[in-house]
Amino acid sequence: MPTDKLLFGHRQFKKKFEAEREVFVQLAREGQDPKVLWIGCSDSRVIPDQIAGTDPGDLFTIRNIANIVPFSGMPGNAVGAVIEFAVLRLKVPHIVVCGHTECGGIKALRSGVDASREPHIAAWLELARPALERVEAAGRVALHGWLYDLHTGALSSFDRISGRWDTLAVPE
Template sequence: MQINDLVKGNKKFREARFSKYETDLKQLSKDGQNPDILFIGCSDSRVTPELVLDTKPGDMFTLRNVGNFVPPYNPDNDYHGSSAVIEYAVCVLGVKHIIVCGHSHCGACKSLYQDLGDSPDLINIKKWLELGKKAKEYTLLATVDKENKEQLYRTTEKVSIVYQMENLLTFPYIVQKIKNKELQIHGWYYKIEDGTIEYYDGTDCTFKPLEEYKSNAQQ
């Protein structure tokens, strides 16, 4: 993929696909956005939320970062990009759902088991990966074959989703909206290799096929 391919892609979009969304986009331009969903996903180039979920412009407010991690609430008046997105989505846009969507073959979760060395060029990555430390520790204590690296990574990916959901509960305004039944948190796991999604069922702490999800369930 080259920059020229993106230029051609935009031309193709305007000529062949823009008309499909033109009415929606004009309305959104006039009235502003009003999404019901905050989607927290990974920056991985293989994860394409709009494609996978067949959404249109205005449906989802999206946060993507390394590992779909959620930093704990920290009101220290410093720069917090991910937290700012969450704050805007919940407090300004008033989303009704937050989806934390992890995925298979996640490079961030795999990196938790690798030595990244002492290069100063990776200082921010190494700090960010600390948000996956609990998931790694829990996975290593679980009854999983630690010699089977792929099983270890897949388990870590799913466990991490649960811990990121817990981190969302450190935000006071999120807790309050959940108590008021104005907000729900969901944990999803996307399999790159076959396009399927599993959801986290908090009642028995397992991941189940998304087709079995009940819309009125408090996941």
């Protein structure tokens, strides 16, 4: 039963919580101060904290199908609200938008979605079409475009000059 796995996992987490209680208590007492906003895909294989090896309090995250950032002014734009919260309230200095190989959302965008059968998916993925437009950074936020490879577990970044994805150097 899938929920049994969740409860077993929670039991493991509770052990970690007790072992690192002071860290969790400090986060609860002092609030969060993440340095990175991570915008990633909802794909169950792409887990930000697992990929980046981060701890509670490190990442402010939002995940959606195909890690799409809708245009500003769209009603009900949860991603926009998260970006505003991260940048304006939490003063997060870095934003990572991390796509991944084998993305079902991007595959669906390319192959087409039957809007009469899947209207929400179709409308959501259409938001990615204008992604070719350039986004100007405000100067105080660095935008990182990263790609997670499901086959190798490697993270790459897009080099605008060479036009290719280069594996990120991992500090020793």
